[in-house]
Amino acid sequence: MSRRSILTAAIAATALAQIPGPLTPEVHPALTSYKCTKSGGCKAANTSIVLDSAYRWLHNKDGYTNCVTSGFNTEFCPDLKTCAQTCALEGVDYPSYGIHASGDALTLNLFKTDPATNATSMSSPRVYLLANDETYDHFKLLNQEFTFDVDVSSVPCGVNGALYFSEMNDKGDKNELNTAGAKYGTGYCDAQCPTQNFIKGEANLNQTSGACCNEMDIWEANRAATAFTPHPCKTNQVAACSGADCGNGDDRYKGLCDKDGCDLNPYRSGDKGYYGVGANFTVDTSRKFTIVTQFLTVDNTANSTLKEIRRLYVQNGKVIQSSKISVAGLEAHSSITDEYCVAQKKVFGGEDDFTRQGGMKQMGDAIGRGMVLAMSIWDDSGSYMGWLDQSPYPSDSDPSKPGVNRGPCPTTSGRPEDIIRLYPDAKVVFSNIKSGDIGSTFSNSTMFPRWARHL
Ligand SMILES: *[C@@H]1O[C@H](CO)[C@@H](O)[C@H](O)[C@H]1NC(C)=O
Ligand SMILES: *[C@@H]1O[C@H](CO)[C@@H](O)[C@H](O)[C@H]1NC(C)=O
Ligand SMILES: *[C@@H]1O[C@H](CO)[C@@H](O)[C@H](O)[C@H]1NC(C)=O
Ligand SMILES: *[C@@H]1O[C@H](CO)[C@@H](O)[C@H](O)[C@H]1NC(C)=O
Ligand SMILES: *[C@@H]1O[C@H](CO)[C@@H](O)[C@H](O)[C@H]1NC(C)=O
Ligand SMILES: *[C@@H]1O[C@H](CO)[C@@H](O)[C@H](O)[C@H]1NC(C)=O
Numbered sequence: 001m002s003r004r005s006i007l008t009a010a011i012a013a014t015a016l017a018q019i020p021g022p023l024t025p026e027v028h029p030a031l032t033s034y035k036c037t038k039s040g041g042c043k044a045a046n047t048s049i050v051l052d053s054a055y056r057w058l059h060n061k062d063g064y065t066n067c068v069t070s071g072f073n074t075e076f077c078p079d080l081k082t083c084a085q086t087c088a089l090e091g092v093d094y095p096s097y098g099i100h101a102s103g104d105a106l107t108l109n110l111f112k113t114d115p116a117t118n119a120t121s122m123s124s125p126r127v128y129l130l131a132n133d134e135t136y137d138h139f140k141l142l143n144q145e146f147t148f149d150v151d152v153s154s155v156p157c158g159v160n161g162a163l164y165f166s167e168m169n170d171k172g173d174k175n176e177l178n179t180a181g182a183k184y185g186t187g188y189c190d191a192q193c194p195t196q197n198f199i200k201g202e203a204n205l206n207q208t209s210g211a212c213c214n215e216m217d218i219w220e221a222n223r224a225a226t227a228f229t230p231h232p233c234k235t236n237q238v239a240a241c242s243g244a245d246c247g248n249g250d251d252r253y254k255g256l257c258d259k260d261g262c263d264l265n266p267y268r269s270g271d272k273g274y275y276g277v278g279a280n281f282t283v284d285t286s287r288k289f290t291i292v293t294q295f296l297t298v299d300n301t302a303n304s305t306l307k308e309i310r311r312l313y314v315q316n317g318k319v320i321q322s323s324k325i326s327v328a329g330l331e332a333h334s335s336i337t338d339e340y341c342v343a344q345k346k347v348f349g350g351e352d353d354f355t356r357q358g359g360m361k362q363m364g365d366a367i368g369r370g371m372v373l374a375m376s377i378w379d380d381s382g383s384y385m386g387w388l389d390q391s392p393y394p395s396d397s398d399p400s401k402p403g404v405n406r407g408p409c410p411t412t413s414g415r416p417e418d419i420i421r422l423y424p425d426a427k428v429v430f431s432n433i434k435s436g437d438i439g440s441t442f443s444n445s446t447m448f449p450r451w452a453r454h455l
Pocket of ligand 5: 301302303
């Protein structure tokens with residue numbers, strides 16, 4: 001599962017943001033979130049969001065020249081220290097990136113519009129949740145649940161409105177080389193080990209290193225298809241990879257991270273009527289709904305081993321149990337466990353890198369140490385998001401084989417040039433972000449008569 005297009009978009013965004021002018025202050029849009037307990041209910045927290053550093057203008061602090069175009073400017077960046085002392089990251093105007101926050105709701109647009117010309121271009125923003133102006137909110141979700149509402153009605157085939165956790169450092173690896181830190185969205189890493197311009201504050205001068213870390217994909221979805229996927233890595237927070245450790249190309253299964261992950265996608269699992277546009281689907285994606293993800297441990301405490309990742313939905317006040325897996329050999333499962341992952345890799349075929357990378361225990365250890373919440377919207381110039389929503393995938397595979405039908409989208413969908421033409425308004429809305437004790441973040445109003453719901 002490739003996040004290549006995010007990198008492409010980030011480079012494009014940097015290039016588009018080369019606007020000489022007065023320096024922009026960084027003002028984080030407020031986004032209320034909620035921390036919940038069984039005994040005390042949910043309490044609002046004054047959280048906010050920050051745009052990833054790669055989208056920002058990075059220029060020499062005494063002038064207006066980019067520090068990085070295709071490669072690093074060798075005048076400003078002859079070595080790590082000079083580079084760090086010379087290059088400044090700018091603040092950003094969030095609406096101009098198609099990012100709007102209001103109350104507890106965040107809207108991310110795939111495209112942005114230039115107010116001077118009304119021209120539409122790729123924005124593909126990625127933001128992180130901040131606990132305060134200098135620190136990412138660090139979620140520790142063992143024996144806890146994470147819940148949010150989503151509106152995917154304007155997310156078409158080929159587009160991914162994603163909400164996930166990466167094991168980033170909570171200060172964005174702020175140090176003597178990186179004085180910007182989380183305030184400017186630094187320190188990104190994920191299980192695809194993406195190439196970053198800076199890793200732990202050090203300039204990646206020859207652009208050969210990647211930033212690897214554990215990643216828990218809570219939500220990769222559009223209105224047609226959805227998956228949730230743990231991606232364990234043999235790392236503790238961010239690790240700069242080089243060579244085979246990055247797992248690129250033929251080294252895919254030799255790297256520090258499980259790039260494929262262990263996904264649970266209702267359509268791929270044979271429950272084709274579970275998720276989609278219209279009231280005849282169990283979860284109707286033409287309307288807002290709630291997603292609950294529970295991280296259950298072996299002894300139901302926060303200090304033990306992750307055993308199971310369970311998914312529930314809530315729509316119209318009704319709790320919807322997880323989808324029914326009907327693929328032969330997987331019927332016994334309804335959630336992500338080590339047993340499900342081993343069986344899924346056997347039945348669907350392919351390498352079981354998940355187990356090799358340490359499986360649920362490895363993923364759970366990262367979740368116990370604390371992870372940063374990332375939210376993004378992107379399209380995929382590499383594989384057109386076929387791994388998420390197309391049938392069959394790969395397009396030349398036999399559709400009668402288990403696992404190859406990922407979603408209802410045609411194999412011709414997801415081309416970026418079609419998406420900008422057909423869906424210039426593509427956007428996702430994430431809202432009502434809550435975390436806390438199991439059972440504390442949602443209620444099941446079908447347990448009460450209709451008249452009692454307003455009490
Ligand atoms: C959030 O900010 C408001 C307004 O400044 C303040 O009244 C409230 O106490 C803050 N809440 C928390 C949890 O810090
Ligand atoms: C951009 O679109 C708005 C709304 O449709 C319109 O009012 C405005 O004149 C347009 N601007 C340009 C430069 O075309
Ligand atoms: C890139 O730079 C790093 C750090 O200076 C160095 O260790 C590595 O060998 C270089 N790689 C290549 C391919 O030049
Ligand atoms: C629901 O209705 C739509 C539109 O008629 C149709 O395309 C889809 O296959 C139906 N889904 C189910 C689960 O019946
Ligand atoms: C878990 O362990 C940490 C550190 O060892 C400790 O601070 C915390 O209180 C423990 N939490 C629980 C729920 O036992
Ligand atoms: C919600 O309530 C319904 C009706 O009482 C019940 O069947 C269902 O199991 C409940 N779901 C949960 C998650 O408690």
